[in-house]
Amino acid sequence: MTKYVGIASGKGGVGKTTVSINLAMALNNLGHDTILLDANLATPHIAIHLGAPLVPITLHDVLNGKNKLTEATYQHPSGLKIVPASISLDELDELNPRKLSNLLFDQELGELTIVDMAAGLTSDVAPIFSMLNELLVVTNADMPSVTEALKTIKLAEKNNVEVKGVILNKSTGKDLISIENIESILGKNIISIIPEDNQVKNSLKMNHPLVYAFPDSPASIEFKKLAATLTGKRYEEKIEKGFLQNLLSRFGFF
Numbered sequence: 001m002t003k004y005v006g007i008a009s010g011k012g013g014v015g016k017t018t019v020s021i022n023l024a025m026a027l028n029n030l031g032h033d034t035i036l037l038d039a040n041l042a043t044p045h046i047a048i049h050l051g052a053p054l055v056p057i058t059l060h061d062v063l064n065g066k067n068k069l070t071e072a073t074y075q076h077p078s079g080l081k082i083v084p085a086s087i088s089l090d091e092l093d094e095l096n097p098r099k100l101s102n103l104l105f106d107q108e109l110g111e112l113t114i115v116d117m118a119a120g121l122t123s124d125v126a127p128i129f130s131m132l133n134e135l136l137v138v139t140n141a142d143m144p145s146v147t148e149a150l151k152t153i154k155l156a157e158k159n160n161v162e163v164k165g166v167i168l169n170k171s172t173g174k175d176l177i178s179i180e181n182i183e184s185i186l187g188k189n190i191i192s193i194i195p196e197d198n199q200v201k202n203s204l205k206m207n208h209p210l211v212y213a214f215p216d217s218p219a220s221i222e223f224k225k226l227a228a229t230l231t232g233k234r235y236e237e238k239i240e241k242g243f244l245q246n247l248l249s250r251f252g253f254f
């Protein structure tokens with residue numbers, strides 16, 4: 001049975017798509033057959049982030065009954081499997097998130113499917129909850145995103161979705177609200193703190209997941225730790241080996 005893990009937020013732009021892409025890639029690298037599905041039907045960004053904006057068959061074609069889900073699944077050069085939504089404005093009218101949850105109800109995707117969701121509490125979001133096994137809520141350390149995250153958590157719980165935890169993204173280490181305060185406002189644990197990382201921009205330019213393009217960057221390491229935590233594995237600090245190798249290479253050992 002595919003396990004569907006939703007990535008949601010109340011406020012837009014907090015990093016859902018970045019988290020979805022990199023968590024899916026990190027899970028894949030741990031050996032879990034993981035698919036990344038773009039459930040942000042009105043403003044899909046996965047294909048844009050990964051440099052595949054114009055694929056022949058999208059999730060919209062599947063929702064319209066024209067194609068099978070397997071025909072809308074693509075393998076990115078990084079190895080990540082994605083189901084992109086259409087970025088075409090023409091297909092906007094036809095979208096119906098309820099169709100998506102019905103469609104996926106009896107479909108097998110990967111062992112794990114990461115579902116990148118739309119921001120907010122619009123009618124686009126609620127129907128998606130019914131297909132999820134669990135939800136991760138992304139926030140930044142500012143009051144607007146934390147307040148909106150709380151509404152998302154409440155809506156998820158109203159729809160009987162287990163909120164597994166909160167991901168604090170773009171943390172500067174000098175955040176305006178403390179971790180303890182965010183946890184007490186939301187009533188949930190922060191299970192991952194992803195730092196603000198300049199390499200995110202560079203990976204976007206390269207159309208690659210950060211964990212693929214810059215596996216040792218600070219945010220990548222946190223994405224890998226998160227993937228390990230979620231699957232009950234121990235994170236292996238491979239960076240130490242890299243560091244040691246770099247050091248030894250300076251002394252001519254490699």
Ligand SMILES: Nc1ncnc2c1ncn2[C@@H]1O[C@H](COP(=O)(O)OP(=O)(O)OP(=O)(O)O)[C@@H](O)[C@H]1O
Nearest residue numbers: 012013014015016017018119170195196197200219
């Ligand atoms: N940890 C990070 N460090 C630096 N920049 C980041 C980080 N996470 C995300 N960003 C940047 O923040 C911007 C918004 O990220 P992203 O598109 O993932 O957010 P989103 O929540 O999916 O947005 P939307 O609500 O529009 O779907 C992007 O420019 C992205 O590159």
Ligand SMILES: [Mg+2]
Nearest residue numbers: 016017040045
């Ligand atoms: Mg997004």
